[in-house]
Amino acid sequence: MTDTPLSQIRNFSIIAHIDHGKSTLADRLIEACGALTAREMKGQVLDSMELEQERGITIKAQTVRLTYPAKDGKTYILNLMDTPGHVDFAYEVSRSLAACEGSLLVVDASQGVEAQTLANVYQAIDANHEIVPVLNKVDLPAAEPEKTRQQIEEVVGIPADEAVEISAKTGLNIEGVLEALVRDLPPPEGDPQAPLQALLVDSWYDSYLGVIILVRIKEGTLRTGDKIRMMETGATYNVDQVGVFQPKMTPVKALGPGEIGYINAAIKAVADCNVGDTITHDQRPAPAPLPGFKPSIPVVWCGLFPVDADDFEKLRDSLGKLRLNDASFHFEMETSAALGFGFRCGFLGLLHLEIIQERLSREFNLDLIATAPSVVYKLYRTDGSMEELHNPADMPDLSLVERIEEPWIKASIMVPDEYLGAVLTLCSERRGVQLDLTYVGNRAMAVYRLPLNEVVFDFYDRLKSLTRGYASFDYQMDGYEESDLVRISILVNHEPVDALSFVAHRSAADARGRAICAKLKELIPRQLFKIAIQAAIGSKVIARETIGALSKDVTAKCYGGDISRKRKLLEKQKEGKKRMRQFGKVEIPQSAFLAALKMD
Ligand SMILES: Nc1nc2c(ncn2[C@@H]2O[C@H](COP(=O)(O)OP(=O)(O)OP(=O)(O)O)[C@@H](O)[C@H]2O)c(=O)[nH]1
Numbered sequence: 001m002t003d004t005p006l007s008q009i010r011n012f013s014i015i016a017h018i019d020h021g022k023s024t025l026a027d028r029l030i031e032a033c034g035a036l037t038a039r040e041m042k043g044q045v046l047d048s049m050e051l052e053q054e055r056g057i058t059i060k061a062q063t064v065r066l067t068y069p070a071k072d073g074k075t076y077i078l079n080l081m082d083t084p085g086h087v088d089f090a091y092e093v094s095r096s097l098a099a100c101e102g103s104l105l106v107v108d109a110s111q112g113v114e115a116q117t118l119a120n121v122y123q124a125i126d127a128n129h130e131i132v133p134v135l136n137k138v139d140l141p142a143a144e145p146e147k148t149r150q151q152i153e154e155v156v157g158i159p160a161d162e163a164v165e166i167s168a169k170t171g172l173n174i175e176g177v178l179e180a181l182v183r184d185l186p187p188p189e190g191d192p193q194a195p196l197q198a199l200l201v202d203s204w205y206d207s208y209l210g211v212i213i214l215v216r217i218k219e220g221t222l223r224t225g226d227k228i229r230m231m232e233t234g235a236t237y238n239v240d241q242v243g244v245f246q247p248k249m250t251p252v253k254a255l256g257p258g259e260i261g262y263i264n265a266a267i268k269a270v271a272d273c274n275v276g277d278t279i280t281h282d283q284r285p286a287p288a289p290l291p292g293f294k295p296s297i298p299v300v301w302c303g304l305f306p307v308d309a310d311d312f313e314k315l316r317d318s319l320g321k322l323r324l325n326d327a328s329f330h331f332e333m334e335t336s337a338a339l340g341f342g343f344r345c346g347f348l349g350l351l352h353l354e355i356i357q358e359r360l361s362r363e364f365n366l367d368l369i370a371t372a373p374s375v376v377y378k379l380y381r382t383d384g385s386m387e388e389l390h391n392p393a394d395m396p397d398l399s400l401v402e403r404i405e406e407p408w409i410k411a412s413i414m415v416p417d418e419y420l421g422a423v424l425t426l427c428s429e430r431r432g433v434q435l436d437l438t439y440v441g442n443r444a445m446a447v448y449r450l451p452l453n454e455v456v457f458d459f460y461d462r463l464k465s466l467t468r469g470y471a472s473f474d475y476q477m478d479g480y481e482e483s484d485l486v487r488i489s490i491l492v493n494h495e496p497v498d499a500l501s502f503v504a505h506r507s508a509a510d511a512r513g514r515a516i517c518a519k520l521k522e523l524i525p526r527q528l529f530k531i532a533i534q535a536a537i538g539s540k541v542i543a544r545e546t547i548g549a550l551s552k553d554v555t556a557k558c559y560g561g562d563i564s565r566k567r568k569l570l571e572k573q574k575e576g577k578k579r580m581r582q583f584g585k586v587e588i589p590q591s592a593f594l595a596a597l598k599m600d
Contacts, residue, residue: 002077002252002256002259004075004076004077006187006188006189006190006257006258007187008074008075008076008077008187009076009077009078009079009187009188009258009259010076010077010078010079010101010102010181010182010185010187011078011079011081011099011100011101011102011188011216011258011260012078012079012080012081012100012101012102012103012104012132012181012185013080013081013082013083013096013097013099013100013102013103013104013124013129014026014080014081014082014083014103014104014106015083015097015103015104015105015106015117015120015121015123015124016105016106016107016108016116016117016120016136017107017108017111017113017114017115017116017117017120017472018116018472019108020106020107020108020111020114020117020136020137021106021108021136021137021168021169022082022083022106023082024136024168024169025104025106025134025136025166025168025174025177026064026080026082027168028168028171028174029066029078029080029174029177029178030064030066030080030247031171032068032171032174032175032178033066033067033068033078033178034067063079063080063081063082063096063201063214063245063260064079064080064082064245064246064247065077065078065079065080065244065245065246065247065260065261066078066079066080066246068178068182070178070179070182071179072182076182077259078178078181078182079100079259079260081096081099081100081260082096083096083097083120094123094127095201095202095275095276096201097123097124097127097129098127098199098201098216099199099201099216099260100127100129100216101129101130101185101186101187101188102129102130102131102132102181102184102185102186103121103124103129103130103131103132104132104134104177104181105117105120105121105124105131105132105133105134105152105156105158106134106136106168107133107134107135107136107148107151107152108136108137109135109136109137109138109140109143109144109145109148109165110137110140110142110143110144112144112147112148112151112440112441112443113148113151113152113155113156113440114414114472115412115413115414115445115472115473115474116472116474117156118155118156118412118474119412119474121156121158130184130185130186131158132164132177132180132181132184132185133152133158133160133163133164134163134164134166134177134180135148135149135163135164135165135166136166136167136168137167137168137169138165138166138167138172139167139169139170139172145163145165147441149161149163151440151441154440155440162180164176164177164180187258188257188258189257189258190217190218190219190220190256190257190258191219191220191257192220192221192256192257193220193221194219194220194257194286195219195220195280195281195284195285195286195287196217196219196220196221196222196226196228196279196280196281196284196286197217197218197219197220197278197279197280197286197289197290198215198216198217198218198220198222198255198278198279198280199215199216199218199276199278199279199290200213200214200215200230200273200274200275200276200277200278200279201214201215201216201260201275202214202275203270203273203275203324204324205270205321205324209264210264210266210267210268211264211265211267211268211270211273211324212262212263212264213262213263213264213265213267213273213279214260214261214262215255215260215261215262215263215279216259216260217255217256217257217258217259217260217261218257218290219257219286220257220280220281220286221254221255221256221257222239222242222254222255222263222279223239223242223253223254224239224240224241224242224251224253224254225238225239226238226239226281227239227281227282227283228263228265228279228280228281228282229279229280229281229282229285230272230273230274230277230278230279231277231278231279231280231285231286231289232274232277232278232289233271233272233273233274233277235267235269235272236282237265237266237267237272238265238266239263239264239265240264240265240266241263241264242254242255242261242262242263242264243261243262243264244259244260244261244262245261245262249262263279270320270321270323270324273324274327275327276327277289278290297477298328298329298330298346298347298348298376299346299347299348299349299375299376299407299452299477300346300347300348300349300350300352300353300373300374300375300452300456301344301345301346301347301373301374301375301376301390301391302344302345302347302353302370302371302372302373302374303334303336303339303342303343303344303345303370303371303391303499304319304331304342304343304345304357304360304368304369304370304371305336305339305340305341305342305343305368305369305370305371305499306340306341306342306366306367306368306369307367307368307369308367309340309341311366311367312340312341312342314364314366315342315343315360315364315366315368316333316343318360318363318364318366319331319343319345319360321364322356322359322360326356328347328348328352329345329346329347329352329356330345330346331343331344331345331346332344334391336371336393336498336499337497337498338497338498338499338500338588339369339371339499342369344390344391346390347373349456350373350456350460351460353370353373357370369499371499371500372392372500372502373456374390374391374392374456374502374503375406375407375452375453375456376388376389376390376407377389377404377405377406377407377485377503378404378405378406378480379395379396379401379404379405380401380402380403380404380405381396381400381401381402382399382400382401382402383400389404389503392487392501392502392503393498393499393501395487395501395503397538398486398487398538403482404482404483404485405480405481405482405483406451406452406453406480406481406483406485407451407452407453407477407479407480408449408450408451408452408477408478408479408480408481409449409450409451409452409455409475409476409477409478410435410447410448410449410475410476410478411427411432411447411448411449411450411455411473411474411475412445412446412447412473412474412475413427413445413446413447413448413463413471413472413473414440414443414444414445414471414472415443415444415446415467415470415471415472416442416443416444416467416470417439417442417443417444419466419467419468419470419471420444420446422466422467423446423463423466423467423471424446426459426462426463426466427446427448427450430450430451430454430455430459431450431451431454431505432448432449432450432454433448433449433450434446434447434448435447435448435449449478450475451481451483451505452477453485453503453504453505454505455475460473483505484505484506484507485503485504485505485506486503486504486505486506486509486537487501487502487503487537488501488502488503488504488509488512488513488535488536488537488542489501489535489536489537490516490517490520490533490534490535490536491532491533491534491535491536492520492524492531492532492533492586492588493531493532493585493586494532494534495586497588500516500520509537509542510542510543512535513535513536513542513543514535514542514543516535516543517533517534517535517543517544517545518545520533520545520592521533521545521546521547523589523592524547524586524588524589524592525550525589526547526548526549526550527547527549527550527585527586527587528549528550529549529585530546530547530548530549531546531547531586532544532545532546533545533546533547
């Protein structure tokens with residue numbers, strides 16, 4: 001445990017809209033506190049995951065302990081928790097906030113307040129945080145610190161006259177940030193003698209050390225050698241090591257109240273470590289657990305199948321490890337006639353889905369097929385029962401269904417005036433209902449209700465391209481509503497291909513059905529007979545394409561019967577048939593699924 005008194009500890013998160021400079025500022029703070037030498041500061045330290053560095057976004061909340069000799073002559077411990085800025089990762093944000101007393105709010109002074117700035121600030125206010133505003137990127141000619149200050153006061157509703165003006169890039173006024181943290185944030189509270197209550201903030205799998213747990217000690221003291229108990233799961237473990245991130249993992253003898261650190265306890269069962277659980281001592285347990293986190297509810301599901309069926313167990317194992325690292329991710333086993341054994345996986349949004357998929361392929365070396373993303377529908381049967389539909393393939397015959405409800409969201413979109421028209425058109429094309437339209441300077445803030453189904457379907461991409469990346473977007477779930485939805489099945493040579501079926505609003509069904517048939521026509525190679533590709537609602541075909549037969553074309557040249565040459569040609573045709581999936585008589589290459597499922 002540190003000898004530093006509680007009054008000299010500050011725990012804070014950095015919150016910001018995406019790209020406003022959180023990670024850059026975090027690096028500067030680490031550098032200013034001398035936690036790493038310049039040579040060690042390669043790139044952005046906190047964004048350590050390979051994928052994060054490549055995409056330049058923060059996915060996992062990271063944490064680091066800094067020591068800062070302040071102007072008041074005292075040396076402070078500053079525990080910094082970096083948080084992701086993207087809307088899909090709001091869950092990670094709420095976890096980091098629960099472990100801290102305050103937030104640094106970073107606003108890009110050349111962009112001003114954005115949708116995600118607001119969403120994050122409201123979460124911080126909910127977590128009872130003291131908020132220290134920081135105006136970043138004042139080195140840019142386009143920076144308007146005064147205007148941004150005003151916006152923070154008017155739109156966010158917190159005082160900003162003392163907001164620190166900085167450039168995280170050039171390092172301008174980083175000391176101002178450190179001083180503001182020490183001056184304006186409250187120190188943590190807690191009694192080192194009390195029974196242990198440590199909040200399980202995060203856990204992940206390290207291939208050398210096994211399971212690592214990140215904790216925030218609220219009450220009591222945790223020492224190496226202690227026997228701990230997870231209050232929710234009841235699992236007990238002996239602590240091999242406790243330590244802090246500086247930012248390298250550094251063992252310490254003990255962690256006391258107000259401290260943030262890690263536990264390594266040779267934990268085998270990843271299922272024992274539920275994020276949000278309270279860790280206490282086995283011998284002298286706390287009377288009650290800490291309030292946990294709101295459980296996260298996946299809103300988008302898709303199937304993930306190994307390209308090579310032998311990888312199924314490896315996939316199961318990898319999903320388990322990812323789940324440990326990311327409590328907002330869910331999975332259950334699924335089988336598909338088209339794709340074999342796999343998993344139905346739930347995500348907080350499309351970016352989340354994409355990130356998990358990429359992590360599986362990079363970190364775990366898995367080659368996967370993903371089915372089209374689907375939202376969760378509520379299906380009321382004529383017999384009065386209700387079920388949640390995660391997979392379009394499970395949709396029963398419509399004659400058995402009384403009604404289907406789909407999830408809606410309330411979306412806030414902030415966009416420069418000149419792009420507003422395009423955004424309004426996009427929202428109404430996607431069945432959106434406008435709730436509000438206001439202006440902040442020359443930027444419009446449109447609030448819409450939209451069916452989530454229409455948003456999982458390439459909405460971000462369209463929004464970005466229509467506004468050249470200037471629009472910012474945030475949403476929350478906003479209930480379920482009855483809707484005229486249909487399941488569109490895709491039939492190849494009259495055999496349904498389960499992995500390609502999807503649910504759409506009736507008004508969009510024809511167009512989407514036609515598009516996917518046209519695409520499949522391109523993707524499925526010609527075979528020895530004619531193949532019909534159809535899209536159907538129930539037994540009614542709504543779109544059809546035909547792939548002509550191939551046999552004549554290939555062997556026609558061999559007229560007259562050079563039998564060996566003919567055989568060679570047919571052999572050649574068979575080549576590349578590896579990795580084919582059989583549907584009735586038709587073989588469909590795996591690559592066709594991949595391409596068809598990628599289609600928007
Ligand atoms: N000119 C200028 N650019 C900056 C400054 N701070 C950050 N940037 C740049 O802004 C971009 C985004 O910075 P990041 O620190 O990655 O932003 P972030 O908020 O962490 O983004 P996410 O992690 O994706 O949420 C990078 O290209 C930075 O180099 C600054 O003070 N001035």
